[in-house]
Amino acid sequence: MAQYSLTTPLSSEDTKKLKAGDTVLLNGTLFTARDAAHSRLVKLIEEGKELPFDIEGSVIYFVGPTPPKPGDPIGSAGPTTSYRMDSFSPTMLKNGSKGMIGKGKRSQEVKDACVEYDGIYFGATGGAGALLGKQITSAEVIAYPELGPEAVRKITVKDFPVTVINDTHGNDLYQMGREQYEVKD
Amino acid sequence: MREIEFDVVVKAVRDIIVHCGTDLPQDTYDALEEAMENEASPVSKEVIRQILENANIAKDEKRPLCQDTGLAVFFVKVGDEVKIKGGLLKDAINKGTEQGYTEAYLRASTCEPFSRANLKDTVGYNLPAIIHFDIVAGDKIDIEYAAKGxxxxxxxxxxxxxxxxxxxxxxxxxxxxxxxxxxxxxxxxxxxxxxxxxxxxxxxxxxxxxxxxxxxxxxxxxxxxxxxxxxxxxxxxxxxxxxxxxxxxxxxxxxxxxxxxxxxxxxxxxxxxxxxxxxxxxx
The missing domain is CATH 3.30.1330 (60s Ribosomal Protein L30; Chain: A;)
Incomplete structure (x- = not known):
């Protein structure tokens, strides 16, 4: 299991070298979106309209942060459960997005889309919102402010720690890890 | 009959919500430390290490442990010799919940079930709280609280x-x-x-x-x-x-x-x- 440091936007060259289980420190810009925002973004794509950010090489973080304290760019910001984005993620990947950060298992369709479009599903530690929030150096709401915590934010991260769950080769860390430690009677 | 001021309940509820948002209880912290020691997988061991580091950061810097600050769930045992002066016990718990979530910068996670609109602007932060009441003998109010993600x-x-x-x-x-x-x-x-x-x-x-x-x-x-x-x-x-x-x-x-x-x-x-x-x- 290798360790990498990568800066967004990601290219196919970046994503193809990653293997399930690798740890990555991400730097650069991420875009935040949960279910409500995804539903609107995918609708824009389907209607051929412009997205509120450049999707090419983008990494989407599934998060709804707590409100920032005065002087902080953002509050606590750990990943939310990803399966709620399963119906939207293949469209995002097909249109140029290269990465997603969340927690929990993905559908076969999402795993297949990672293989087809050189996408990576990264896992961040759920419930480590204070630790992860500190790696975010700036945050700005760029779309759907009415969604509150679910608005789309452009955030800048420094050494944001993630683990590769689903890679571009069809591997799945959740499956591999569980098979290794499962005790069958 | 013992009289308890409405505002005393509000403050007590606010205080436990603020505290629980940032301070992982000792029983949980100890259990996680033990789990980290005994975990066979190095990957999972590292995850638990991050969870414990997160708890230390949250406590020291008063940051929410998790961005999902939950819905407020209460189990309340009300003594039959207690009277709340100045309002209803349920209202006091809800008011304390709203104050705690607001003052500690905890996330408003309550929404209308169908439109999914966040209720922050209409009824306040994370209201109504989920409250289970029981009536017992005595002149005290016993409140168990959890933030449920x-x-x-x-x-x-x-x-x-x-x-x-x-x-x-x-x-x-x-x-x-x-x-x-x-x-x-x-x-x-x-x-x-x-x-x-x-x-x-x-x-x-x-x-x-x-x-x-x-x-x-x-x-x-x-x-x-x-x-x-x-x-x-x-x-x-x-x-x-x-x-x-x-x-x-x-x-x-x-x-x-x-x-x-x-x-x-x-x-x-x-x-x-x-x-x-x-x-x-x-x-």
């Missing part, structure tokens, strides 16, 4: 079995629920199991079981044995911390059992993530 709630289930399912059926069911959940509820988890009563009694019991301190023993030796049996079975599943594979999927299993109808065996499984934010006060 959505990820672990989403994998919880209930089912009414025929009585013949027995203990073996219950063990298999809990195992199945946790196996299907995988890493989604943020393991290492605590598992609350409510058995008996009616459909809703089992569900409420499974919730209340999660308020018990991790590491405490079930006073009923038969239930204690069953808790250990289910815990062993869950930890054989190999799910590990955040589902990355490992030997410490659950920190504890807590059972609350009730008498039930001769025709039924209701069972409810309520899951708690590793950020088990719970506390208890007496006014």
């Amino acid at each position: 959505g990820g672990s709630e989403n994998v919880s289930r209930a089912r009414v079995f025929p009585p013949a399912a027995g203990k073996d059926g219950i063990v298999e069911y809990v195992k199945e629920v946790i196996s299907d959940a995988g890493g989604n509820p943020c393991p290492p988890i605590t598992v609350g199991v409510g058995i008996g009563g009616t459909f809703e009694k089992a569900a409420i019991s499974s919730k209340h079981a999660l308020f018990r301190d991790i590491g405490s023993k079930n006073p009923d030796p038969e239930m204690d044995e069953m808790e250990q049996r289910i815990l062993t079975e869950i930890n054989k599943l190999g799910i590990g911390a955040m589902g990355m594979g490992g030997t410490k999927t659950a920190l504890a299993v807590h059972i609350e059992a009730n008498p039930c109808h001769i025709a039924s065996l209701p069972v409810s499984v309520n899951v708690q993530c590793h950020s088990s934010r719970h506390t208890h006060i007496t006014i």
